[in-house]
Each structure stands twice: as C-alpha cells, then as structure tokens.
Amino acid sequence: MLSMNLKKHTIIFLFLILILGSQAVLSADMPKIYINGQNSTAKLNPVKSNGAILVRSKALANSIGARLKWLGSINTLSMTKNGKTVKMMVESPYIQINSRTIRTESPMVIKDNYTYIPFTDIMDVFGFLIEYDRISNSYYLFKPESQLKEIVWGPNRQSLILKMNNIAPYRLRLTDDPKKLIIEIEKAAVAENFQDKVSDKNYYLKSRRIENQATLQIVLTSKFPLPINSDEVISEENGNLLIQFMPQIASINWQKDNTLEIKTNGAINKPEVSFLEDPRRMVLDIPGVLLSEFEKKLDENKWIKDVRVSQFQFEPTVLRVVLDLKEDKYLNIVNQDEEKIVLKPARRARVFDLDYKNHQIIFKTDAPIEPDLFTLESPSRLVINLFNTYREDNMADEIKVKENIVKKIRVGRFDSQIVRLVADLSEMTAYEHEQEQFSKNIYIHRISLANKFDDIELLDQNMYTNININVSGKVNYEVKKFSYPHRLVVDISGKEITPDEVKLPKPVGIIKEMRMGRFELDDEIVTRVVFELSKYFNHNIISDNPDNKINIALAKSEIQSENNLIVLDAGHGGFDPGAVGKNLQEKEVNLKIVDRLESILKSHGFKVKLTRKDDTFISLNRRVKMANNDGARLFISIHNNSSSKSTSEGTETFIAPNKTGDSLLLAENIQKQLIDKLGLVNRGVKKEHLYVIKYTEMPAVLVEVAFLSNPAEEKLLLKDSFLTEAAVAISQGIFDYFEKFED
Amino acid sequence: MKNKLFKLIILLIIFVLVIFAAYYFIDKTNLIEKEKTAKLYFSTPDAMYLAAEERVIKGRNLYKAALNALIEGPTDSSLTKTIPEGVKVLNISKNNDTIHVDFSEEIVKNHWGGSAGERITVYSIVHTLTQFKDVKQVKFLIEGEEVETLAGHMDLTVPLGPNPNILQ
Numbered sequence: 018m019l020s021m022n023l024k025k026h027t028i029i030f031l032f033l034i035l036i037l038g039s040q041a042v043l044s045a046d047m048p049k050i051y052i053n054g055q056n057s058t059a060k061l062n063p064v065k066s067n068g069a070i071l072v073r074s075k076a077l078a079n080s081i082g083a084r085l086k087w088l089g090s091i092n093t094l095s096m097t098k099n100g101k102t103v104k105m106m107v108e109s110p111y112i113q114i115n116s117r118t119i120r121t122e123s124p125m126v127i128k129d130n131y132t133y134i135p136f137t138d139i140m141d142v143f144g145f146l147i148e149y150d151r152i153s154n155s156y157y158l159f160k161p162e163s164q165l166k167e168i169v170w171g172p173n174r175q176s177l178i179l180k181m182n183n184i185a186p187y188r189l190r191l192t193d194d195p196k197k198l199i200i201e202i203e204k205a206a207v208a209e210n211f212q213d214k215v216s217d218k219n220y221y222l223k224s225r226r227i228e229n230q231a232t233l234q235i236v237l238t239s240k241f242p243l244p245i246n247s248d249e250v251i252s253e254e255n256g257n258l259l260i261q262f263m264p265q266i267a268s269i270n271w272q273k274d275n276t277l278e279i280k281t282n283g284a285i286n287k288p289e290v291s292f293l294e295d296p297r298r299m300v301l302d303i304p305g306v307l308l309s310e311f312e313k314k315l316d317e318n319k320w321i322k323d324v325r326v327s328q329f330q331f332e333p334t335v336l337r338v339v340l341d342l343k344e345d346k347y348l349n350i351v352n353q354d355e356e357k358i359v360l361k362p363a364r365r366a367r368v369f370d371l372d373y374k375n376h377q378i379i380f381k382t383d384a385p386i387e388p389d390l391f392t393l394e395s396p397s398r399l400v401i402n403l404f405n406t407y408r409e410d411n412m413a414d415e416i417k418v419k420e421n422i423v424k425k426i427r428v429g430r431f432d433s434q435i436v437r438l439v440a441d442l443s444e445m446t447a448y449e450h451e452q453e454q455f456s457k458n459i460y461i462h463r464i465s466l467a468n469k470f471d472d473i474e475l476l477d478q479n480m481y482t483n484i485n486i487n488v489s490g491k492v493n494y495e496v497k498k499f500s501y502p503h504r505l506v507v508d509i510s511g512k513e514i515t516p517d518e519v520k521l522p523k524p525v526g527i528i529k530e531m532r533m534g535r536f537e538l539d540d541e542i543v544t545r546v547v548f549e550l551s552k553y554f555n556h557n558i559i560s561d562n563p564d565n566k567i568n569i570a571l572a573k574s575e576i577q578s579e580n581n582l583i584v585l586d587a588g589h590g591g592f593d594p595g596a597v598g599k600n601l602q603e604k605e606v607n608l609k610i611v612d613r614l615e616s617i618l619k620s621h622g623f624k625v626k627l628t629r630k631d632d633t634f635i636s637l638n639r640r641v642k643m644a645n646n647d648g649a650r651l652f653i654s655i656h657n658n659s660s661s662k663s664t665s666e667g668t669e670t671f672i673a674p675n676k677t678g679d680s681l682l683l684a685e686n687i688q689k690q691l692i693d694k695l696g697l698v699n700r701g702v703k704k705e706h707l708y709v710i711k712y713t714e715m716p717a718v719l720v721e722v723a724f725l726s727n728p729a730e731e732k733l734l735l736k737d738s739f740l741t742e743a744a745v746a747i748s749q750g751i752f753d754y755f756e757k758f759e760d
Numbered sequence: 761m762k763n764k765l766f767k768l769i770i771l772l773i774i775f776v777l778v779i780f781a782a783y784y785f786i787d788k789t790n791l792i793e794k795e796k797t798a799k800l801y802f803s804t805p806d807a808m809y810l811a812a813e814e815r816v817i818k819g820r821n822l823y824k825a826a827l828n829a830l831i832e833g834p835t836d837s838s839l840t841k842t843i844p845e846g847v848k849v850l851n852i853s854k855n856n857d858t859i860h861v862d863f864s865e866e867i868v869k870n871h872w873g874g875s876a877g878e879r880i881t882v883y884s885i886v887h888t889l890t891q892f893k894d895v896k897q898v899k900f901l902i903e904g905e906e907v908e909t910l911a912g913h914m915d916l917t918v919p920l921g922p923n924p925n926i927l928q
Contacts, residue, residue: 151845193908229846589912596873603873637908637915656913659874660807662840667806671875671913700808704925705879708908708915719913721875 069123071133146231161206179258195242265309306336369409401438447490470519480622482526486567503553587611588656591634596659598725613744652717667698679716687750694746802839809928842884844870857896878911
C-alpha cells in the first residue's frame with residue numbers, strides 16, 4: 018500500500034518534471050536581464066527550471082569578469098572574483114562561498130552540455146543589486162550606487178549618522194511600534210567592512226534587503242520608545258544621512274555647589290512647575306523630552322530625598338520629574354539654558370506692605386516670586402498663594418476695605434512655605450497680577466479686580482440661535498424662561514458690572530427684540546438681559562456657572578438633543594497614505610472631505626471633533642478612543658476605495674456587524690444621499706468587521722466615497738466641487754437620520 | 761505447529777498495524793505529498809464578491825499549497841487575484857480550529873488599499889482555508905507580529921471566520 022503510493026507519487030513527479038522541462042523550452046515569457054544597464058539576455062540565454070530562472074554560467078562569468086573552473090569529476094563549478102570563490106554542484110541546493118554555505122531554491126543544472134546557474138543568488142554574492150520589474154518582466158543587475166560604511170551616534174546620542182560614500186534616495190518608515198524604526202535607502206548596499214557602532218544592550222540594528230528590489234532596509238529596535246515624533250527627522254548632512262531624535266533625559270545630579278542639575282542631550286523647553294504636599298514634592302513637567310536611561314547622583318543633602326522620572330505623556334511628549342523635598346525645603350529654577358535646568362535652594366522672600374488702593378491689592382516682596390492666583394465660590398473669594406515666602410512680623414492679619422467688590426483681605430499662612438492672601442469678594446470677578454521691580458530688593462505686586470461686559474453676540478445657525486454674553490471675569494447668572502409672549506431672561510449678579518458698558522447687537526433668528534436693565538433683587542445688584550422670542554422650543558445652557566461667558570443655544574425647531582457631538586474620522590494619514598491613485602493619495606482626499614463636512618455640520622449647530630486635522634498617522638485604536646472618551650453621538654469615518662482592478666467602481670457604506678440598529682439607519686440615509694447626489698454605482702450598505710466602527714460605542718459608519726483605483730473616479734476626486742458635493746450628501750444623510758431618529 | 765502458525769498470524773497482524781499506524785502518523789505530520797481538489801476564492805472584477813475556482817493542489821502542507829495557489833492568482837480570466845505581488849507565506853500553525861497564518865510584509869506594502877480591496881484579500885484567504893473541515897477561523901500575522909489591521913480598515917486583532925455575504 019505504502020510502496021504503491023510512493024511509486025504513484027514518483028511517477029507523477031517524473032511526469033511533472035517532463036512537463037515542466039518541455040515548458041521551459043517552449044515558454045516565450047523568459048525575462049530580460051540587464052547587467053549594468055546592458056541587455057545581456059541573448060548571451061545569458063535564461064531558462065526556467067523548477068519555476069526559477071537560471072542562466073549560462075560562462076556568459077555570466079564573462080559579463081562580470083569572474084574566473085570559471087569546471088571540475089567534471091565531482092560535477093562542480095567554481096567561480097572566482099576579487100578573492101571570493103563560489104562553488105556549486107549540479108542539482109545540489111547548497112552553494113559554498115569561501116568558507117560558508119547558503120541554500121538556493123534553484124540549483125545548478127546541465128542542459129545541452131552547458132551549466133546553468135541561479136544568477137540572482139550568485140550576483141548577490143558578488144555584491145550586485147537585483148531589481149525585478151514585473152510589468153516588463155525584466156531583471157536589472159547593477160553595482161550599488163552607494164555603500165553604507167558605518168552607523169554611529171551623533172553628539173549626545175541625539176542623532177543617528179549613516180555614513181555613506183554617496184547619498185542615494187532614502188526615506189524613513191515609522192512603524193506602529195514606537196520602539197522600531199525603519200530606514201530605506203535605494204540602490205544601496207552594506208559595505209564589506211561595515212561598522213555598526215549603535216547596537217548595544219539598549220539598541221539593536223539590523224540590515225536587510227527587500228526581495229527583488231534594490232532597496233536596503235535598516236531596522237533599528239530599541240528598549241525604549243524611539244525619540245521621534247514626525248516624519249521630517251531625516252536629512253542630509255556633510256554627505257551623510259542624519260536622523261534627528263528628540264532630546265532625552267541624560268542625568269540628574271546634585272552638584273557640589275548645592276544645586277540640582279537636570280540635563281538632557283538636546284534643547285530643553287521651560288518646564289511647568291507645581292508644588293504638592295503629603296509628601297512634599299516639586300513637580301516639573303518638561304515638554305518635548307523623552308525618557309531614557311539616565312545618570313542619577315543624589316549626594317546626601319538637606320533639600321531633596323529622591324527624584325523620580327516618568328514619561329507623563331506622549332503626543333505631545335512630556336517628561337515628568339518629581340523631586341521629593343525634605344521638610345520645609347524649597348527649590349527654585351535659577352537657570353535654564355540649552356540643555357539643562359538648574360535648581361537652587363531658594364531663599365524665602367519676605368512679604369510686606371499689604372494695601373488696597375484704586376481697585377488694586379498691592380504688596381511688596383524682597384525677591385521675585387511667581388504667585389498662584391485663583392478664585393473660589395460660596396463665598397466668593399480670591400486666593401493668592403505666595404510660594405516660599407514669609408510675612409513680615411508687623412504685617413496686619415487683616416485689612417478691611419470699604420470698597421464694594423472687596424470686603425476684606427486676610428493674611429494667612431497656608432503652611433510653613435506659603436503665605437496666603439485671601440480677598441473676600443462680594444461677587445465673582447476677574448483679576449490680573451503684575452510684578453514690577455522697584456529697587457534692588459523690592460518688587461511691587463499689583464492685583465487689579467474688575468468685571469465688565471466685553472460684548473454680547475448673537476449667532477443665527479441652522480438649528481440654533483446662539484446667545485454669547487462675554488464678561489471679563491467669572492460671574493454668577495440665572496437663566497429664566499417666561500411665556501405669553503415667549504421670552505428668555507438672563508440675570509447676571511454683580512455690582513461692578515453695568516449695562517451701560519455694552520451695545521446691544523441687532524436681533525437675529527428667533528430673537529425679535531432685546532433690552533437690558535439693572536435692579537436690586539434680594540439685596541443683590543442684578544443686571545437683567547431680556548430676549549423677546551418669536552417662537553420657543555427649548556434652550557441649552559452651554560457655559561458653566563459661574564463663568565466668564567454665558568452661552569445659550571435656543572433651538573429653532575423640535576429637532577435637538579443634549580449631546581450633538583459628531584466625531585469625523587479622516588482615514589489613514591502620515592506614513593500610511595491609504596489607497597494610492599495615479600495623482601492622488603487617499604489620505605489627502607479623506608481630509609478634504611472631512612474639512613468640508615466639519616464646516617457644514619458646525620453651521621447646523623453640531624459640535625464636531627476630528628480624529629486628525631493634518632497629515633499625521635493615528636492608529637485605529639486611538640481613533641476609537643477619541644470618540645469613546647468624548648462620548649460622541651455619532652462616528653463618521655471617511656475613506657476612499659481601491660481594489661486590484663481598475664474597473665471596480667462606486668460608493669459603499671459600512672457598518673459593524675455587532676451594531677446594526679441606529680448605525681444601519683444612519684448608513685442607509687448617508688448611502689442614499691451619496692447615490693442621489695454623486696450618481697456613482699451603488700455598492701450598497703455592507704456589514705463588516707472594520708476596526709473603527711466595530712469598537713466605537715456610538716452609531717458609527719465608514720463611508721467609501723469613490724475608487725481611487727478607477728481612473729474616471731480618481732478624476733472626480735481631484736475636483737473640489739465633487740468633494741463638496743460628497744460632504745453635502747453625507748451631511749444631508751446625517752440630518753435625515755436625525756429627523757427619522759427623532760420621530 | 762498450530763501454535764507456531766497462530767504466533768505468525770499475530771505477528772503479521774501487528775506488523776500490518778504498525779505499518780498502518782506509521783503511515784497514518786506520517787500522513788499527519790506533513791512528511792508526504794498530499795493532493796486535493798480545492799476551491800480557491802478569487803475576486804469578481806468589481807471587487808464586490810468572491811467566486812471559487814477549483815484546482816488540484818499538491819504539497820506536504822495542503823494549507824500552504826492552497827495559499828500558494830491563491831497567491832499565484834486565477835486561471836479564469838473573468839476573476840481577479842486577491843493577494844498583492846511578492847507575498848510569501850512565512851509560517852502556518854494551528855490551534856484547535858483556528859489557523860494562524862504569518863504573511864510576509866509585502867501583503868501590507870504592496871497592498872492596493874481600500875475597504876473593498878482589503879475585504880477581498882482577507883476573505884479570499886479565510887474562505888480558501890475554512891474549506892478544510894478542521895479550520896473554522898483564521899488569525900492573520902504579518903512578519904510574525906500581531907497586527908491591528910492589514911490596510912487600515914479590517915479588524916485583524918481577532919481571528920476571522922467566513923462571511924457568507926461576500927460569496928457570489
């Protein structure tokens with residue numbers, strides 16, 4: 018049974034060889050082979066064997082100037098050039114190169130008394146690059162135009178330098194993995210004596226060739242996320258390729274002169290500083306710096322116990338340095354230059370001469386400080402924290418003020434480090450702090466308090482009439498609705514604020530008339546703004562209370578809802594171009610449609626958020642998170658289609674199989690409008706496991722407007738008018754959905 | 761005498777059983793060439809549906825043979841290939857009824873893109889492999905790595921089963 022089967026197989030195998038063999042002779046589709054630009058096909062006489070292309074050994078050796086030797090007794094051919102000897106045996110898949118061996122898919126054969134050898138393998142050994150062009154069925158063999166000699170770190174490991182004898186076309190490919198980076202160089206090869214001075218315990222460098230393309234790939238893998246954040250980091254410099262990294266943290270050292278030095282290996286930006294208690298710590302958020310292995314040296318000192326460093330955030334990148342301070346110790350940034358931040362134990366500043374004059378709280382310090390100001394409600398008060406200060410002994414605990422807006426100013430001690438001034442206010446108000454150096458050791462601080470109307474704006478939109486009342490500081494207000502006739506009343510509390518300061522705008526939309534007045538209500542001074550309405554459905558108060566702007570949306574019809582945030586997702590971006598047509602990349606078209614759709618939706622009173630506003634790569638997972646975190650009402654992903662055949666055409670809309678109800682209704686309305694307005698072939702609404710619509714938690718669709726792979730449709734996508742029409746159709750589909758949804 | 765014959769018969773039976781067991785084992789472990797008339801799923805020219813083309817495939821690993829035949833493309837000129845140029849199957853492994861297929865990076869790099877284009881690629885592979893009765897779903901890997909997607913649309917983080925709506 019077994020032997021029978023084997024016999025059968027052997028027969029079939031032999032038969033196949035026979036068929037393949039005869040095919041090789043008959044086959045007319047032999048490739049053309051160019052060596053150093055010369056068509057050498059006739060000389061090389063390519064033949065097919067087991068699906069691979071072999072050429073005549075003699076001709077190949079002649080065209081590259083190699084010596085050939087035939088050892089008939091052992092059926093072995095040897096080929097030598099520049100000290101490299103290649104030996105191969107008839108029908109053997111092993112090729113010996115000096116003292117090492119490689120395996121070939123297509124062993125040497127003898128045909129009509131000539132030896133035929135696998136030229137791609139052999140030419141690779143002799144340092145030739147091989148490029149195969151499918152369309153013309155041609156192989157191009159040539160010497161590399163440039164050699165990669167060395168890869169080294171630039172100064173401070175802030176850049177990577179690729180030393181080449183000649184610059185060839187290059188590009189950088191960012192991968193989904195932030196720890197991996199790929200550099201591609203055309204027509205380049207790694208030099209014989211190539212030196213990798215980059216690989217160590219944190220970095221691993223590897224080069225590889227893309228099959229049938231003369232492209233060299235350099236892959237750098239790192240233990241830490243690679244400090245790169247855009248695709249414009251590769252450049253040419255002094256005949257080398259330079260890859261610029263973002264600065265990384267290099268060291269944190271406590272210096273002999275009792276200062277703390279935070280060093281990076283590149284330009285450093287101003288950190289945001291905050292102080293926290295329990296345990297006492299100083300937090301420095303340094304933008305644009307990445308975490309790396311760094312040197313930490315904290316000698317015994319009186320100021321800090323420890324330093325902790327973390328990558329607080331990516332995109333934008335923020336490095337967080339936390340200094341655990343010892344009891345009642347304090348550090349100040351004294352110096353910040355190109356690559357370092359220096360912190361010094363700070364002298365505590367004396368606070369003195371507190372006063373109140375002309376609507377201003379005034380005090381002095383004997384050193385510059387950065388006060389922290391904020392207001393608190395119920396009761397309204399302004400808090401001024403003065404870090405690392407102490408109050409002068411004879412400074413009063415309290416100043417009574419006869420002014421309307423400020424009742425009194427209290428001087429307290431928040432803790433041993435902070436003098437706290439609290440101004441009790443009769444109402445919420447705006448504030449402004451300025452510091453002026455008066456003499457060598459005297460700095461004057463003035464805090465002005467004032468509230469006034471900036472302006473009132475009315476905005477008439479498709480679904481809403483918007484009211485915006487802008488005030489210079491936070492105010493408390495109340496919005497009331499009265500009927501017969503419909504009117505909306507906004508009562509703004511505040512003695513400082515007066516209606517005389519503001520000019521009323523012209524009524525628009527459902528607002529017929531406006532008036533303003535001031536009166537006393539339960540011992541409070543109130544400014545009342547009255548909006549007479551021609552009709553009323555509903556209103557949303559969008560601003561907070563208190564707030565420095567009062568923003569109210571008046572619905573113009575029954576269609577309205579609490580949440581009207583729509584997330585628009587322009588497909589692809591950055592290094593992922595999406596589908597590529599003859600003249601267009603999908604990522605560009607998607608963004609253009611999304612931009613148009615955004616302005617249409619906004620003008621109809623919707624809130625809109627874009628997953629990307631420019632040409633950047635954003636993973637599918639992040640797109641989903643953006644929509645879910647914001648609790649969007651709808652998610653609309655805009656794409657353009659492609660397939661392997663240029664005849665594919667039309668418009669299709671996708672929903673996820675796990676979310677059919679509302680998503681299906683939305684998809685059907687959008688698809689219908691697109692077909693009506695654009696008139697392309699209707700490919701229908703389809704259910705598919707597409708990532709962004711599957712994992713978003715709200716009704717979601719993915720629209721494929723037209724095919725970039727179809728030349729006629731690509732031409733349409735080049736027209737601005739077509740893109741506008743597509744955006745109009747999609748927006749109309751959304752409006753139709755809401756109309757049906759609300760029914 | 762009778763006893764001797766009996767012993768001989770027992771020995772013969774054991775011998776035959778061992779051969780069968782060995783054959784069965786060899787057959788299971790991809791050591792010998794197998795063949796099968798398989799359905800290969802290619803795209804209709806509008807990239808809307810998949811249609812099957814029958815072909816005899818041979819190889820030690822029929823899954824790989826089927827994929828390689830799929831990569832070669834259709835012989836029927838009314839159908840369209842579904843896998844981009846230069847793609848290689850790097851590895852195939854099976855975990856219960858889920859088959860893990862590792863493709864070379866050309867499947868991303870040389871892909872034509874588009875939801876339609878990506879669907880036909882993914883489902884031509886899924887349908888071609890799920891015709892084997894021990895395969896229910898397919899997990900895609902590229903260069904040995906798990907991926908979010910192939911061309912920016914399909915969710916490849918989880919294994920995919922067949923989609924009857926895409927068949928013509």
